[in-house]
Each structure stands twice: as structure tokens, then as C-alpha cells.
Amino acid sequence: MHSEQVLAFLDEHPDFLQQHAARFGLQAAPQTGERVVVSFVERQMLELKDQNRQLEAQLQQWVERGQDNDRLLARLHRLTLSLLAAHDAQAMIAELKGSLRREFQLDRAALKLWHPAAEGDAEHYNARNEVQGLARNLVSPYCGPYVNDEVLSWFPATPVLQSFAQVALKNEAGQPFGILVLASDDSQRFTLDMHTQYLAQIGELVSAALLSALEAA
Structure with missing residues (x-):
């Protein structure tokens, strides 16, 4: 049978390829009521293109996440340098609050200490059992919408604060x-499900720097 005869047969029997698509490796793909036959190879190409678009989107997310981490590490580095430049505990606390404001846009931060060397600092010294007990219970930084009344009293009444991060400052013995308490009027700034790795590192950094300054006083 010549090709012309085959084509003529198909013209006379338009449903033939639809009925025998599987035998010839064809995939029926009706669109807007039309009878269209898509080859198996073309179907695979369409699936590969779709997978490629998904992988590109996922890769872009990873790139953006890596860039965010790079920016965060740079901020932590600048915070470290500012603490190293301070010569005493008072200057260190001022640098800490300034860095949190500049680098992390956190202008609501409260720091309370009960180290004996901080007893003369009326603003930051607080040896209440309630406060010490709170810090002892912080095995890792807490993020979320809840703080007790004592902690809430460390901040102005307005604006209304919606989320908090609480980080215990510990010596080498734990x-x-x-x-250190950070606060925000944005309910999504510190959430219960957020990762606290960088907050823990900030706590370790501030603990080491402040403890060194306090014990040298």
C-alpha cells in the first residue's frame, strides 16, 4: 500500500488513529471539542518542560534563601565587631541595642542582668526570682506572642507588642x-514555628562578651 493510499484511508476513516492510538504510541488529547492526537514523545517533552519549570522555581527559592542567610551572617558579623569595640559593660549594652536597631530594625529590646557586677546599673539590674526562673526555663530561645507581666512591664505601653523573642544569657557552666528580650508590634516577626538558630548564636555571643566585661569590672 502506497502512502497516498494510507492517507486516503485516514481521510475516509478519521476515527482510526483515535481508536488505535495506543498501538502506535499516540496519546489522544481532545481540546475545545477537536480530535487531536499527540505523540507519546511530544507528551514526554511537555512533561519534562513542566518538571524543568518546577525545578527552576525551586532553585530560585534556594538562591533567595542563601542570599537571605548571607545578609544575616553579615549583620551578625557587624554585631560582633561592635561588641568587640566596646571597652566596658555599659558601652557594650549600648552597642548591642544600637546594632539590634541598625542591623535588625529592632528598636524594642530589653536586657536584664543579675550578675553582681551589674548591681549598680539600675536600668538593667534585676535579680527577682521570677526573672531568674524564666531564664532557667529557657533551654532554647522562645519565640511567640506570650510573655509574663514582668517582661511586658519592661516595654512602653504603646505600640501594642504582638510578638517576642526571649534569650537566656548563660555562663560557661550553663x-x-x-x-535578652526582643519585641515587635508585628505578629509575624517572632512566631512559634520559626527557627531559633541565629537567636541562639546571638545569645551565646552576647553572653560571652558581657560576661567578660562584667567579670573584668
């Missing part, structure tokens, strides 16, 4: 000597 005993707390202070607590």
Missing part, C-alpha cells in the same frame, strides 16, 4: 546571669 547558668543564666541575664536575659
Whole structure:
């Protein structure tokens, strides 16, 4: 049978390829009521293109996440340098609050210490059992919408704060000597499900720097 005869047969029997698509490796793909036959190879190409678009989107997310991490590490580095430049505990606390404001847009931060060397600092010294107990219970940084009344009293009444991060400051033996609380009027700034790795590192950094300054006083 010649090709012309085959084509003529198909013209006379338009449903033939639809009925025998599987035998010839064809995939029926009706669109807007039309009878269209898509080859198996073309179908695979369409699936590969779709998978490629998904992988490109996923890769872009990873790139953006990596860039965010790079920016965060740069901020932590600048925070470290500012603490190293301070010559005493008071200057260190001022640098800490300034860096949190500049680098992380956190202008609501409270620091409380009960180290004996901080007793003369009326603004930051707080040896209440309630505060020390709170720090002891912080095995890792807490993020979320809840703080007790004592902590809430450390901040102005307005604006209304919606989320908090609480980080215990500990010595080498793991005993707390202070607590750092960050607050925001954005309910999504510190959430219960957020990762606290970088907050823990900030706590370790501030603990080491402040403890060194306090014990040298």
C-alpha cells in the first residue's frame, strides 16, 4: 500500500488513529471539542518542560534563601565587631541595642542582668526570682506572642507588642546571669514555628562578651 493510499484511508476513516492510538504510541488529547492526537514523545517533552519549570522555581527559592542567610551572617558579623569595640559593660549594652536597631530594625529590646557586677546599673539590674526562673526555663530561645507581666512591664505601653523573642544569657557552666528580650508590634516577626538558630548564636555571643566585661569590672 502506497502512502497516498494510507492517507486516503485516514481521510475516509478519521476515527482510526483515535481508536488505535495506543498501538502506535499516540496519546489522544481532545481540546475545545477537536480530535487531536499527540505523540507519546511530544507528551514526554511537555512533561519534562513542566518538571524543568518546577525545578527552576525551586532553585530560585534556594538562591533567595542563601542570599537571605548571607545578609544575616553579615549583620551578625557587624554585631560582633561592635561588641568587640566596646571597652566596658555599659558601652557594650549600648552597642548591642544600637546594632539590634541598625542591623535588625529592632528598636524594642530589653536586657536584664543579675550578675553582681551589674548591681549598680539600675536600668538593667534585676535579680527577682521570677526573672531568674524564666531564664532557667529557657533551654532554647522562645519565640511567640506570650510573655509574663514582668517582661511586658519592661516595654512602653504603646505600640501594642504582638510578638517576642526571649534569650537566656548563660555562663560557661550553663547558668543564666541575664536575659535578652526582643519585641515587635508585628505578629509575624517572632512566631512559634520559626527557627531559633541565629537567636541562639546571638545569645551565646552576647553572653560571652558581657560576661567578660562584667567579670573584668
